[in-house]
Amino acid sequence: MFSVIIADDEHPVRLILAAKLREDGFSVQECRDGDEAYDAVLQSRPDLLITDFQMPTVSGLVLATRLKANPQTASMPVLMLTARGHAITPDELAQTNIRSVLPKPFSAKQVLERVRSIVGSSEASRAA
Numbered sequence: 001m002f003s004v005i006i007a008d009d010e011h012p013v014r015l016i017l018a019a020k021l022r023e024d025g026f027s028v029q030e031c032r033d034g035d036e037a038y039d040a041v042l043q044s045r046p047d048l049l050i051t052d053f054q055m056p057t058v059s060g061l062v063l064a065t066r067l068k069a070n071p072q073t074a075s076m077p078v079l080m081l082t083a084r085g086h087a088i089t090p091d092e093l094a095q096t097n098i099r100s101v102l103p104k105p106f107s108a109k110q111v112l113e114r115v116r117s118i119v120g121s122s123e124a125s126r127a128a
Helices: 011-023 034-044 060-069 090-094 108-127
Strands: 003-007 027-031 048-052 078-082 098-103
């Protein structure tokens, strides 16, 4: 079973995404901000992090950059959720393991499709 951490300060977003992912067989942990997510990732080593770009304390971009800089989490893929107007530059992306950026508004189905794609490509690279 693949494990996913969802980091988003909006409770309804976490609930909807967690329900959809669990329905599809994923193990899901929810976090309210970047600090909580960073600690959870270090503790549970999920297969994927889904994070909102804009969160209190630590943004999703800072979180993804910290994870890439840590040898224990450097290869963990990240799916970034962004509000319109929050662009991530190529230089910023290079400092992270963000595999996909999904602009808001999005559907839970779109997120699930991206998760399946990322997890599938991660599994293929592990097997190679």
